[in-house]
Each structure stands twice: as C-alpha cells, then as structure tokens.
Amino acid sequence: MSSSATTHPANSAQGSVRAFVIENVSLLGEREAHLVVQDGEITSVRGADTPLSEHDTPQDAAHIDGSGLIALPGLVDLHTHLREPGREDAETIESGSMSAATGGFTAIHAMANTTPTADSAGVVEQVWSRGQEIGLVDVYPVGAVTVGLGGEQLSEMGAMAMSRARVRVFSDDGKCVHDPVVMRRALEYVKTFDGVVAQHSQDPRLTEGSQMHEGVVSAELGLTGWPAVAEESIIARDVLLARHVGSRLHVCHISTAGSVKIIRWAKEEGVDVTAEVMPHHLLLTHESVRGYDPRFKVNPPLRTQEDVDAVRAGLADGTIDIVATDHAPHPDEDKDCEWGAAAMGMIGLETALGIVQKTMVDTGLMTWGDVAYRMSHLPARIGRVEHTHGRALDQGQPANITLVDPAAAWTVDPTATASRSNNSPFGGIDLPGRAVATFLRGKPTYLDSRFEGVFA
Amino acid sequence: MKHLLSTSDLSRADAIRILDTAEQMAATQEREIRKLPTLRGKTVVNLFFEDSTRTRISFEAAAKRLSADVINFSAKGSSVSKGESLKDTALTLQAMGADAVVIRHWASGAAQRLAESNWMHGSVLNAGDGTHQHPTQALLDAYTMRKHLIGGNDGPGSVFDTPTGNDLTGLTIGLVGDVLHSRVARSNVALLHTLGAKVVLISPPTLVPVGIGEWPVDVVHGLDAALDAFDLDAIMMLRVQRERMSGGGNSFFPSPQEYTRLFGLDGDRMRRLPDHAIVMHPGPMNRGLEITAEAADSPRSVIVEQVSNGVAVRMASLYLLLAGEEDSQ
Numbered sequence: 083m084s085s086s087a088t089t090h091p092a093n094s095a096q097g098s099v100r101a102f103v104i105e106n107v108s109l110l111g112e113r114e115a116h117l118v119v120q121d122g123e124i125t126s127v128r129g130a131d132t133p134l135s136e137h138d139t140p141q142d143a144a145h146i147d148g149s150g151l152i153a154l155p156g157l158v159d160l161h162t163h164l165r166e167p168g169r170e171d172a173e174t175i176e177s178g179s180m181s182a183a184t185g186g187f188t189a190i191h192a193m194a195n196t197t198p199t200a201d202s203a204g205v206v207e208q209v210w211s212r213g214q215e216i217g218l219v220d221v222y223p224v225g226a227v228t229v230g231l232g233g234e235q236l237s238e239m240g241a242m243a244m245s246r247a248r249v250r251v252f253s254d255d256g257k258c259v260h261d262p263v264v265m266r267r268a269l270e271y272v273k274t275f276d277g278v279v280a281q282h283s284q285d286p287r288l289t290e291g292s293q294m295h296e297g298v299v300s301a302e303l304g305l306t307g308w309p310a311v312a313e314e315s316i317i318a319r320d321v322l323l324a325r326h327v328g329s330r331l332h333v334c335h336i337s338t339a340g341s342v343k344i345i346r347w348a349k350e351e352g353v354d355v356t357a358e359v360m361p362h363h364l365l366l367t368h369e370s371v372r373g374y375d376p377r378f379k380v381n382p383p384l385r386t387q388e389d390v391d392a393v394r395a396g397l398a399d400g401t402i403d404i405v406a407t408d409h410a411p412h413p414d415e416d417k418d419c420e421w422g423a424a425a426m427g428m429i430g431l432e433t434a435l436g437i438v439q440k441t442m443v444d445t446g447l448m449t450w451g452d453v454a455y456r457m458s459h460l461p462a463r464i465g466r467v468e469h470t471h472g473r474a475l476d477q478g479q480p481a482n483i484t485l486v487d488p489a490a491a492w493t494v495d496p497t498a499t500a501s502r503s504n505n506s507p508f509g510g511i512d513l514p515g516r517a518v519a520t521f522l523r524g525k526p527t528y529l530d531s532r533f534e535g536v537f538a
Numbered sequence: 539m540k541h542l543l544s545t546s547d548l549s550r551a552d553a554i555r556i557l558d559t560a561e562q563m564a565a566t567q568e569r570e571i572r573k574l575p576t577l578r579g580k581t582v583v584n585l586f587f588e589d590s591t592r593t594r595i596s597f598e599a600a601a602k603r604l605s606a607d608v609i610n611f612s613a614k615g616s617s618v619s620k621g622e623s624l625k626d627t628a629l630t631l632q633a634m635g636a637d638a639v640v641i642r643h644w645a646s647g648a649a650q651r652l653a654e655s656n657w658m659h660g661s662v663l664n665a666g667d668g669t670h671q672h673p674t675q676a677l678l679d680a681y682t683m684r685k686h687l688i689g690g691n692d693g694p695g696s697v698f699d700t701p702t703g704n705d706l707t708g709l710t711i712g713l714v715g716d717v718l719h720s721r722v723a724r725s726n727v728a729l730l731h732t733l734g735a736k737v738v739l740i741s742p743p744t745l746v747p748v749g750i751g752e753w754p755v756d757v758v759h760g761l762d763a764a765l766d767a768f769d770l771d772a773i774m775m776l777r778v779q780r781e782r783m784s785g786g787g788n789s790f791f792p793s794p795q796e797y798t799r800l801f802g803l804d805g806d807r808m809r810r811l812p813d814h815a816i817v818m819h820p821g822p823m824n825r826g827l828e829i830t831a832e833a834a835d836s837p838r839s840v841i842v843e844q845v846s847n848g849v850a851v852r853m854a855s856l857y858l859l860l861a862g863e864e865d866s867q
Contacts, residue, residue, distance in 0.1 A: 297748065297749040298749040298752050300747070301753070302546075302724070303647065304670030304721060304724055305646050305669075305670075306669075307748060374647030415623070419623055419624060419651075420643065421645060421651065422646065422647075422668065423623070423624070423645060
C-alpha cells in the first residue's frame with residue numbers, strides 16, 4: 083500500500099536471478115552486516131566493519147544500500163484468504179501474492195474457504211501450483227477439516243497431506259468446527275502426518291446474527307452482539323480436547339483478554355497449543371464501529387481497549403505465538419452498503435508489519451528479533467514449512483529476506499494496494515515503517531522505488 | 539440541522555426547539571384549513587425497507603400538510619433477500635431530486651450510512667433503523683409527556699408554568715418490556731436523559747442488552763418491584779413480539795402468559811401509579827400481552843393522542859430540516 087511507485091520484478095520478464103550484496107544492513111535490528119546472496123542462498127554474512135573481499139562478492143553482483151534498514155527473514159503468514167478459486171473478483175492467487183510480497187511476506191497459507199472448498203487433493207494442488215507458477219511467494223494451501231466446511235464429515239486430509247501441496251495446516255476458518263466429536267477426531271487424525279488443526283473459535287449458537295462485539299457500543303448501536311464468551315468457551319473446550327488426545331492445536335485470531343488467559347493456562351499445563359493475533363486486533367477497538375462503516379466489520383469483531391491491551395501483552399510474553407493477517411479481500415459492493423448487509427473481513431498483508439511496529443516495537447513491547455520470531459520463524463514452524471522459511475539469516479540458508487525501513491513513515495491509502503480489493507480499515511492511519519524489499523530464494527519479489535535500477 | 543438520525547445527536551436546545559415547533563404545528567391543525575405552504579416545491583421521499591403503515595402514513599400526512607410533494611418508495615428487501623441495494627436506491631432518489639428522505643430500514647445504522655455515504659445529498663430523517671433508533675417516536679413521546687405533565691398540574695412538572703420552552707426535569711419515566719430489540723427504548727433513553735427526566739427500564743434480564751451499564755438509567759426486573767420503588771409520572775409499554783416469548787431455543791422468555799404476569803400492565807397495576815400518571819404505548823399494541831384493554835382504553839391512556847402528536851412532531855422535524863435553515867439565514 084505504499085503510495086510510491088513499486089515494482090514486482092519477478093512478475094516481469096526477467097532473466098536469471100542476479101547475485102547481490104546488501105551492504106550495511108542491520109540484521110534483526112541487532113548488528114550491522116553485509117549480506118551476500120548467490121543462487122538463491124545467503125553465501126556470506128560479514129560484520130559491517132569487515133570489508134567484503136573480492137572472493138565474497140561476485141563480479142556482476144547488484145549492490146543494495148542497506149543503511150538504515152533492518153533485514154528480517156521473509157515473513158510468513160499463517161492466515162491469508164486468496165479467494166481463488168471462486169471469487170476472483172475479490173482476489174486472485176496472483177494479486178494476493180503481489181500484495182503479500184509488497185507487505186514483506188515470502189510465504190502465505192491460503193485458507194480453505196474457496197469455491198470449491200479446498201477439501202480435496204485436486205483443489206490444494208491447483209492452488210499450490212498456481213502459487214509456484216506466479217513465484218512471488220510460496221503459497222501453502224490450508225486444507226478444510228470437514229467436507230465443504232460443513233462441520234460434519236472429515237475431509238480427506240490424508241490425501242491433501244500427501245499431495246504435491248503437502249498440506250499440514252487444516253482449518254474450516256470462517257466457520258468453527260463446533261461439534262466436539264468432529265473436533266476431537268480431527269485433532270486425532272492429523273497426527274498421522276504431523277498436521278495441525280487451526281480452529282476458528284466461534285460458538286455458532288452464541289453468535290447467531292452477530293454483527294459486532296457485544297458490549298457497551300453494541301448496546302447503544304443496536305447491533306446484535308458477538309460475545310467474548312463465544313470465542314473463549316470454544317478455546318477452553320479445544321485446549322482440553324487437545325490435551326486429552328495429545329494433539330497439536332492452533333487457535334486462530336485470538337481477540338479477547340479471556341482467550342489470552344485460557345491459552346496461558348493451557349501452555350502452563352503443557353498443552354501443545356499455539357495461537358495467533360491479527361494486526362487489527364492489536365490496533366483497533368469496537369469504538370471504530372460507531373460510524374457504521376462496514377470496513378470495520380470483521381470476524382472475530384473488534385473488541386475493547388482492555389482486550390487490545392491483553393492481546394498485546396500476550397504477544398509480548400509469548401502466550402500468543404504469532405501475528406497473522408487474516409487478509410480477507412471483499413469487493414466494493416460487499417462493503418459499500420449498510421452494516422448489516424456487509425461482508426466480514428479486511429485486507430491486511432501490506433499493513434501488518436507497520437502495525438506490528440507501531441503497536442509492539444515502537445511501544446517497547448517487542449524487539450525486531452521478536453518480530454522475526456513471531457512473524458517468520460514460528461509461523462513457519464507451526465505450518466511445518468521451516469525447512470524453507472523462517473530460517474536464520476546465516477550463511478547457507480535460503481535467501482528469503484525482507485528489508486524493513488523502520489523510519490519510512492507513511493499514511494495508509496486503501497486504494498494504493500496490490501490487492502484486488504481495498505477493504506482496509508486503516509485508511510488515513512499513520513504507520514511508522516514498512517517493507518521496502520522482499521526476496522524469495524534470492525529473487526526480488528518486491529522492490530520499493532528507491533531501488534529502481536539496482537537490478538537492471 | 540441537516541439530518542435527524544438519532545436522539546443522542548440532539549442537544550437540549552435542539553430537542554426543545556423541535557418540541558416547541560411541534561406545538562406551533564399542532565396549533566395550525568386546529569384551524570379550518572390545515573395545510574401550510576411552507577414546503578411547497580420540496581420533495582419528500584418515504585423510503586421504507588420495512589413495512590410500517592402507521593409510521594409511513596404519519597410522515598406522509600406531515601409532509602402533505604406542509605405542502606411538500608410526497609413519493610412513497612417501498613423497497614422490498616430484508617437481511618435475507620437483499621433485493622435492491624441501499625446505495626442504488628439512494629442514487630435513484632438523488633437522480634429524482636429528493637430534498638429529504640424518510641427512511642425505515644431493517645439494518646441498524648442504515649440512516650446514518652445514507653446520510654454520510656455521499657450517495658445522495660438531501661436530508662435524511664431516520665424513521666427507524668433496525669434496533670438502533672427511531673428519533674421521531676421519542677420526540678412525539680416527549681412532546682406528549684411535556685404536554686400532560688409539565689406546567690399546570692399538581693405533579694412534579696408543576697415547577698414550570700407552561701410546557702413551552704421547557705424540558706422534562708423532575709419527571710420519572712418507566713419503559714417496560716423488550717429493551718434489547720427496541721429502537722423506541724434507545725431513542726427514548728437518550729432523549730429523556732437530555733431533557734432531564736429520570737428513566738427506569740423495567741425489563742426481564744434476557745431483554746436488557748449486555749453493556750447497558752453506562753446508560754443513565756435504573757434497571758428493574760419486574761413491574762411490581764418498579765411500582766413499589768418509583769413514583770412513575772409516565773409508563774410506556776413497549777411492544778413485545780410473541781415469537782421472542784416462545785421461540786423454542788431462541789426464546790427470551792418462557793411464555794407469553796408468564797410475561798403478562800410479570801410485566802403486563804393491567805388495571806390493578808395502573809391504579810398503583812400516581813394519580814397524574816399517564817399510560818403510553820408506541821403501537822401497535824398486543825392487547826392481552828403487554829397491556830390489557832382496561833389499561834389501554836382508560837382515561838389515563840394517551841396512546842391515541844400519541845398518534846396525532848406524531849404528525850405534529852414530524853411536521854416540525856421536516857420543517858426544521860428543510861425550511862429551518864433558510865429561515866435562520
């Protein structure tokens with residue numbers, strides 16, 4: 083969403099990937115270094131006070147001035163909606179990949195609630211292949227837990243796991259696997275292939291017709307409430323189930339203070355549970371709904387300031403493992419309407435990093451090293467893609483690198499996005515920094531205009 | 539005033555100005571020729587996404603008595619089958635040159651959305667949006683209370699000589715019934731508070747919204763308890779929908795009979811009110827459920843008068859939205 087001109091070099095006709103050197107960059111905001119990248123790998127890491135030798139640097143290498151920039155391992159999103167197949171009017175795998183690269187991501191997990199549902203090997207292989215064909219980010223399909231997200235019959239998760247897409251994350255996201263027996267079976271079943279069930283925690287009966295967080299604002303606005311307990315009760319049940327059957331559980335989009343407490347308790351009990359929080363739940367509250375602008379309509383809903391404070395604290399102390407975007411594109415007509423008729427969800431790939439900097443780093447709650455851990459290393463590990471993504475910026479590792487300019491203050495313009503949709507709630511909000519370059523296996527997938535000509 | 543969207547947007551001065559204007563409008567309705575030329579050449583559209591014959595007729599009568607051209611636009615559509623979108627409807631009305639749109643919609647916030655979206659430029663008058671607001675209902679209720687209870691009697695409102703120019707300071711108003719789903723209740727709470735009245739909500743706990751803690755009201759979970767605790771100057775019975783009383787797993791109350799037993803207004807309970815107290819209902823009534831015939835048809839009942847006051851208040855609202863600004867310039 084940068085207002086400046088941007089390019090996606092991998093998307094243009096370009097020859098083989100050039101070697102390059104990033105000079106005087108700060109690794110994780112911790113130490114200055116030079117990074118040399120050749121053939122998709124980091125071939126050399128030198129302290130900034132050590133001059134690069136000719137031996138280190140290939141003759142035709144491109145040079146990137148990294149001063150003032152922070153190098154992070156390429157970001158990994160565990161929760162993206164790409165809408166293809168089925169709703170290519172909202173987003174395609176290509177436009178979503180471009181948006182992800184612009185936001186600093188090198189891998190994203192595409193949720194299963196497409197049309198058709200990603201509940202078979204055929205659909206997930208199609209999504210995987212298309213992602214590879216575009217080549218801007220690794221698109222890892224998430225498989226549906228139940229057929230058609232119906233909540234009743236388990237989908238053929240084994241077939242998806244063994245397909246070329248090698249699916250490891252399974253989710254009915256958008257819908258909750260609310261039947262306790264189905265959830266139990268799913269948790270047990272995915273152990274076969276070291277999978278994880280990523281639960282959209284929402285009791286359907288407690289949230290019938292719900293429009294926003296149930297509290298002071300909903301009472302005044304006359305909008306049907308989505309109570310915190312509808313999230314917390316499912317999380318409580320699921321962590322107990324996961325403990326009972328000894329399975330791995332991932333809790334999607336934690337939004338309440340109570341959920342943080344339950345996850346904290348479960349971890350103390352030794353339950354194998356991980357949890358994610360969305361940038362919008364780190365920044366916005368239900369007060370934003372007062373104007374009835376549907377861009378603030380999202381599921382789970384924006385909560386109270388106490389909840390925002392609690393999820394920030396939970397992310398800072400590691401109770402919440404990762405930040406994921408829940409990037410959810412919707413076409414204009416689904417948002418340019420009355421609140422009750424509007425779709426739930428907001429785009430977020432290009433604003434995630436800036437919001438995390440604003441809410442967590444600039445507030446002193448997290449370091450850039452923590453950002454790397456919670457937006458790259460851990461999501462890669464939860465998604466079981468840690469062989470390629472979320473690696474340390476060391477010699478011999480795949481060159482999946484995101485360069486961040488923490489001082490590139492910008493104002494979010496929802497229409498200036500690579501996404502096909504512009505349903506961002508952050509329009510007009512000032513963010514302190516953003517990704518300025520993204521490399522996938524040494525290939526530039528996004529370059530800010532300041533690097534124009536560097537790879538020419 | 540460009541729009542009338544919510545009573546919580548109204549200052550005390552705004553509200554009194556509307557009520558005083560409504561008094562003048564009501565006075566003109568006593569004349570032989572009731573039609574005023576004030577809004578000649580203006581077009582008022584009644585845009586109803588929800589059936590409400592009573593409210594629509596009231597607005598239609600108000601606009602016609604001010605000589606406005608009235609277009610009734612009944613847009614079929616619900617949260618289930620959307621039909622034509624609000625945006626397209628608004629663009630159509632803009633193209634037709636509507637000066638004011640009176641909108642009734644099933645979605646909370648629809649009127650505000652219409653007013654703030656740039657889909658159209660006319661004034662928007664909220665005639666009920668979902669379970670949010672119905673400001674002219676609250677204004678006509680306040681008008682009725684002021685007329686009966688402020689000035690010239692022995693009640694707490696006798697501190698004022700006359701209704702005109704005054705608020706509702708000193709009054710205690712009871713609202714009985716389904717607050718959770720009631721735009722009438724939300725509108726009344728805000729307006730009555732602004733006008734200085736004390737508000738008592740008398741409602742089962744299942745029909746009070748979570749988050750009501752910040753409202754400037756007392757909440758009592760039984761009509762008898764409320765009659766014991768407060769001297770109510772007016773009691774307003776809210777309409778209760780039968781399906782909320784017996785909807786299987788979705789019901790808010792065990793049965794209509796139990797609701798009537800605990801929250802219904804009958805003759806005995808009515809006689810426990812102070813002598814000057816009035817009985818109100820926004821209509822349409824469920825006789826035998828929230829109110830008995832004895833209470834509804836008693837001399838204390840101002841329910842029919844509320845309807846005629848509704849026309850005066852809506853005339854005042856349309857006048858202030860469409861002509862008031864020009865006058866003040």
